[in-house]
Amino acid sequence: MIRINLLSVRELQAEIGKRQDLTIAAVAVGATVALLVLVFLVQFSRSVALGRELAGLREEITGLEAKAKEVPELQKRNEELRQKLAVLDELNAKKTGPVRAMESLSAAAPERLWLTEFKENGGNLAITGMAIDNQTVADFITALSSSPNFSDVDLVETTQVQQDRIALKKFSLRLRLLYRPALAKTDGQGSAAGGAAGPNRSKNP
Numbered sequence: 026m027i028r029i030n031l032l033s034v035r036e037l038q039a040e041i042g043k044r045q046d047l048t049i050a051a052v053a054v055g056a057t058v059a060l061l062v063l064v065f066l067v068q069f070s071r072s073v074a075l076g077r078e079l080a081g082l083r084e085e086i087t088g089l090e091a092k093a094k095e096v097p098e099l100q101k102r103n104e105e106l107r108q109k110l111a112v113l114d115e116l117n118a119k120k121t122g123p124v125r126a127m128e129s130l131s132a133a134a135p136e137r138l139w140l141t142e143f144k145e146n147g148g149n150l151a152i153t154g155m156a157i158d159n160q161t162v163a164d165f166i167t168a169l170s171s172s173p174n175f176s177d178v179d180l181v182e183t184t185q186v187q188q189d190r191i192a193l194k195k196f197s198l199r200l201r202l203l204y205r206p207a208l209a210k211t212d213g214q215g216s217a218a219g220g221a222a223g224p225n226r227s228k229n230p
Contacts, residue, residue, distance in 0.1 A: 154198075
């Protein structure tokens with residue numbers, strides 16, 4: 026009878042099986058590690074992208090906050106400039122106001138009327154003059170009331186005086202000088218103002 030020793034073959038098969046198991050385990054561990062590394066790289070890439078986006082948003086917010094802080098300052102400077110322009114406009118109007126008043130008075134004065142006194146204080150005018158009769162004074166008041174440079178024309182008084190043996194009417198007026206006159210007054214308004222301040226209020230007996 027021939028006997029064959031199978032011990033070494035069985036040991037060899039067991040060794041091969043162990044090696045296969047170790048190889049499979051190593052491959053599984055490697056695949057797991059590779060998968061974990063891939064997931065980590067993807068998450069890291071996303072984290073870096075989100076960090077950059079967050080930094081950009083913070084920078085944009087900082088810029089917007091800086092601009093928002095400038096808005097009140099710009100509004101304040103704009104308001105200051107408007108106030109300065111208004112003051113300059115007012116000063117220019119007051120500077121040219123008396124000149125306009127004299128031109129308007131000259132244009133409104135009839136031929137048989139002349140002024141003897143002219144006083145201006147803060148836009149309030151006091152005028153004294155002489156005229157040949159009450160109708161001439163009334164025409165003067167009507168012309169002033171129709172002028173865009175004057176308002177609130179009020180006849181204070183008229184008195185009969187003698188000058189060089191000629192009977193004349195001495196009159197006094199109060200009115201307002203408009204530094205920024207209206208564009209125009211209607212004829213009806215001018216007539217109404219003139220009538221209200223006309224010779225009916227005269228103190229001449």
